[in-house]
Amino acid sequence: MAKILTILTIPNQILRKKSEDVSSKKLAEKKLQALALNMVKTMKERDGVGLAAPQVGENIRLITVNTKDGVLILFNPKITKNSFAKEWAEEGCLSVPGVYGKVRRNKKINCVYFNISGEKKKISAEGLLARVIQHEIDHLDGILFIDKAKDIQKADSINL
Ligand code: CO
Numbered sequence: 001m002a003k004i005l006t007i008l009t010i011p012n013q014i015l016r017k018k019s020e021d022v023s024s025k026k027l028a029e030k031k032l033q034a035l036a037l038n039m040v041k042t043m044k045e046r047d048g049v050g051l052a053a054p055q056v057g058e059n060i061r062l063i064t065v066n067t068k069d070g071v072l073i074l075f076n077p078k079i080t081k082n083s084f085a086k087e088w089a090e091e092g093c094l095s096v097p098g099v100y101g102k103v104r105r106n107k108k109i110n111c112v113y114f115n116i117s118g119e120k121k122k123i124s125a126e127g128l129l130a131r132v133i134q135h136e137i138d139h140l141d142g143i144l145f146i147d148k149a150k151d152i153q154k155a156d157s158i159n160l
Contacts, residue, residue, distance in 0.1 A: 055094065063137065078112050079133075085107040093144060100153050103145050105130065110123070
């Protein structure tokens with residue numbers, strides 16, 4: 001049974017470390033498979049659109065994304081193509097609670113990754129999905145959306 005993990009928040013320094021690639025041998029291990037499934041459960045429970053492993057205390061290159069067509073688990077995600085066009089949109093982050101700001105991201109991306117079975121995959125994404133993937137990959141490099149955001153706003157403290 002997957003379990004709900006604790007999400008680290010700023011200023012925890014794990015969020016600021018660069019994460020390591022996952023080897024194909026490691027990817028097949030039960031421990032990492034369980035971590036990925038626990039991340040999916042945690043993301044859904046906390047109503048997140050995405051989650052990166054450093055947010056649950058693991059500095060490895062693993063992200064999960066909640067799309068309208070289902071959940072994606074991406075090991076070693078790497079953006080291979082960026083659209084010239086960029087756009088601003090509001091973001092938030094479970095590791096920076098109650099804070100929102102506008103971030104400029106590439107409108108469309110191509111991303112290669114390994115799925116939970118260790119198969120190499122490619123995804124073309126645009127709009128929100130492209131944005132979420134870029135936000136989560138930033139986490140793997142120790143970058144938080146507040147580093148890039150403008151018009152940063154703090155939600156009412158009563159509004160959790
Ligand atoms: Co985040």
